[in-house]
Amino acid sequence: MINSNSQLAQEFWEKGRLTHCPILDFHAHMGEDPLSYLPRYSAEAMLQTMNTCNTILTCFCGFESLAAPAAGELKDLEVVRKYPDRFKAYHSVFSMGLHPEEDLERVAQNPDAFVGFKFLCDYNNVTLSDSRHDPYWKYADENRLLVLSHTWGGSRFNGPEEVEKIVSQYPNLIFLAGHSLHGDWGKAAELAGKYENLYLELTAVLDDRGALELFIEKGLSQKLLFGTDLPWFSTHHGIGAVLSAEMTDEERRNIFYRNGARILSRFGWFPSLNVPN
Amino acid sequence: MIFFDCNVSYGILGKWLRPVRTINDVIPALESAGIQKAVVSRVDLIIGGNKSLAEDIKGINGLYGVWTLIPTHTGEIPDPETMLKLMKENKIIGWRLNPNLARFIPKVFVLRDWLEAACARQIPIFINTGDGVSLETLADLLEKFPELTVVLTYKNVWPSDRLLRPFVAEYPNVYLDMTYCFIEGAIESIAGKYGSGWLLYGSGFPECYFGANMLMIKHADISEIDKAAIAGENLSRIIAEVRYD
Numbered sequence: 311m312i313n314s315n316s317q318l319a320q321e322f323w324e325k326g327r328l329t330h331c332p333i334l335d336f337h338a339h340m341g342e343d344p345l346s347y348l349p350r351y352s353a354e355a356m357l358q359t360m361n362t363c364n365t366i367l368t369c370f371c372g373f374e375s376l377a378a379p380a381a382g383e384l385k386d387l388e389v390v391r392k393y394p395d396r397f398k399a400y401h402s403v404f405s406m407g408l409h410p411e412e413d414l415e416r417v418a419q420n421p422d423a424f425v426g427f428k429f430l431c432d433y434n435n436v437t438l439s440d441s442r443h444d445p446y447w448k449y450a451d452e453n454r455l456l457v458l459s460h461t462w463g464g465s466r467f468n469g470p471e472e473v474e475k476i477v478s479q480y481p482n483l484i485f486l487a488g489h490s491l492h493g494d495w496g497k498a499a500e501l502a503g504k505y506e507n508l509y510l511e512l513t514a515v516l517d518d519r520g521a522l523e524l525f526i527e528k529g530l531s532q533k534l535l536f537g538t539d540l541p542w543f544s545t546h547h548g549i550g551a552v553l554s555a556e557m558t559d560e561e562r563r564n565i566f567y568r569n570g571a572r573i574l575s576r577f578g579w580f581p582s583l584n585v586p587n
Numbered sequence: 588m589i590f591f592d593c594n595v596s597y598g599i600l601g602k603w604l605r606p607v608r609t610i611n612d613v614i615p616a617l618e619s620a621g622i623q624k625a626v627v628s629r630v631d632l633i634i635g636g637n638k639s640l641a642e643d644i645k646g647i648n649g650l651y652g653v654w655t656l657i658p659t660h661t662g663e664i665p666d667p668e669t670m671l672k673l674m675k676e677n678k679i680i681g682w683r684l685n686p687n688l689a690r691f692i693p694k695v696f697v698l699r700d701w702l703e704a705a706c707a708r709q710i711p712i713f714i715n716t717g718d719g720v721s722l723e724t725l726a727d728l729l730e731k732f733p734e735l736t737v738v739l740t741y742k743n744v745w746p747s748d749r750l751l752r753p754f755v756a757e758y759p760n761v762y763l764d765m766t767y768c769f770i771e772g773a774i775e776s777i778a779g780k781y782g783s784g785w786l787l788y789g790s791g792f793p794e795c796y797f798g799a800n801m802l803m804i805k806h807a808d809i810s811e812i813d814k815a816a817i818a819g820e821n822l823s824r825i826i827a828e829v830r831y832d
Contacts, residue, residue: 311619311620311621312620312621312797312798312801312802313619313620313798314618314619314620314621315619319798322802323802323805326802326805326806343746345745345746346745346746346748346749346770347746347748347749348746348770348771348772349770349771349772349773349775349776350771350772355772359771359772362806362808495604514744516796516799517744517767517769517791517794517795517799518604518794518795519603519604519605519792519793519794519795519796520603520604520605521604523605524604538771540771541770541771541772542746542770542771543744543769543770543771544769544770544771544772544773544803545771546802546803546805546806547769547799547800547802547803548799549802550796550798550799550800550801550802550803551795551796551798551799553798553802554620554796554797554798554799555796
């Protein structure tokens with residue numbers, strides 16, 4: 311049952327997937343992760359999960375791309391070429407070994423494959439606002455791309471101060487705060503309310519009961535994006551958490567697909583969603 | 588399918604975003620989620636907390652308690668034999684260790700009488716690594732008491748199969764609470780290799796939601812029999828095997 315106050319929860323409980331409530335996943339990876347055993351890391355296995363949950367599109371950055379973009383990005387592109395309606399990629403910004411000319415050229419040549427960039431500054435010990443990142447920010451801003459960044463409360467590399475520097479300077483890009491500045495929920499809500507181009511992404515937020523409710527109480531249901539870190543976290547686990555949290559079914563729909571469809575509509579390849587309520 | 592949650596807490600010392608102070612806050616949440624039975628523990632004073640827990644769940648169908656242990660050397664809590672009688676009278680089905688809160692060393696020489704009683708009476712010990720019992724410490728305990736029944740909560744959302752599967756493979760009575768085990772495909776993978784008998788539905792409420800792991804189990808790509816085992820039957824079997832007398 312999950313949540314006796316939610317019609318959507320009861321339907322998901324029975325069916326596991328709903329054609330009238332698709333999922334857009336804005337935070338995923340792909341491929342072998344040396345740090346972990348992940349049973350379903352291939353594109354095909356992830357696709358199986360997506361079909362099971364009616365995830366219609368997943369935006370990802372392969373694990374290999376995070377550490378070695380030159381090799382990894384080709385694999386990510388291959389997946390997008392193979393499944394163009396189901397996967398789009400974030401181009402990795404590998405802060406410890408940047409090659410902006412090469413990276414930006416690759417993105418420019420594949421506008422229907424890359425939705426933007428992925429930053430992982432905590433893992434590279436480089437701040438988001440480091441001047442070496444400027445070419446990426448300028449390109450994303452000029453081309454109205456999405457930028458997914460790992461963000462964490464208390465971090466000097468990708469904490470609230472760094473996020474604010476970027477979203478205030480580059481208003482035309484959409485900044486997806488991966489993990490919603492994890493732990494610094496109040497500041498995350500404050501910034502998402504203040505900056506139109508800042509969205510809070512929910513990977514690793516959904517196992518902390520209360521954070522989502524705080525965002526909803528602040529009126530941010532239109533600034534939240536669903537994400538799973540797939541092939542890490544179970545999509546059904548994430549859906550179950552959103553269905554369990556205290557909010558309305560309309561707010562849940564905002565999280566599952568409406569907000570995502572709105573920001574993806576800036577890309578010519580994204581079809582308008584015809585979802586009956 | 589009946590859900591029997593192995594990991595529900597409440598109490599005044601809980602550091603949760605949405606605190607749940609009393610059992611009266613737990614019961615409606617269980618009902619709304621559709622949880623029929625739960626093992627609850629109280630994050631509270633230890634001696635007073637154990638007593639209060641028994642009073643809280645008295646007469647409430649479907650709720651079972653876990654009492655917190657401390658070393659017997661100070662004489663603050665009853666000895667194991669006396670405690671067993673009290674447990675039977677109060678629907679207490681297991682023990683938990685919280686050396687972080689109670690400030691003791693979770694070593695064999697400190698807990699020997701409890702561990703001997705737990706093995707002899709098949710009393711499950713609820714181990715949460717977040718309470719100060721590391722996997723290395725647990726490995727030391729199990730090396731000396733390999734028959735110990737353990738409900739293991741590994742408090743880390745990172746993929747943990749490389750850490751946890753050896754415990755299941757090596758020790759016959761180690762069970763995994765799934766509260767923080769929600770890696771995509773993990774249920775299918777571990778049930779396929781070791782069977783579904785080692786997995787227990789746990790929510791981690793009130794830190795986590797009841798419904799997250801419920802939906803994951805309900806729609807896992809395993810048989811309905813395996814789902815029912817993980818949802819509640821495995822835990823029911825563990826409890827049925829406790830020998831109070």
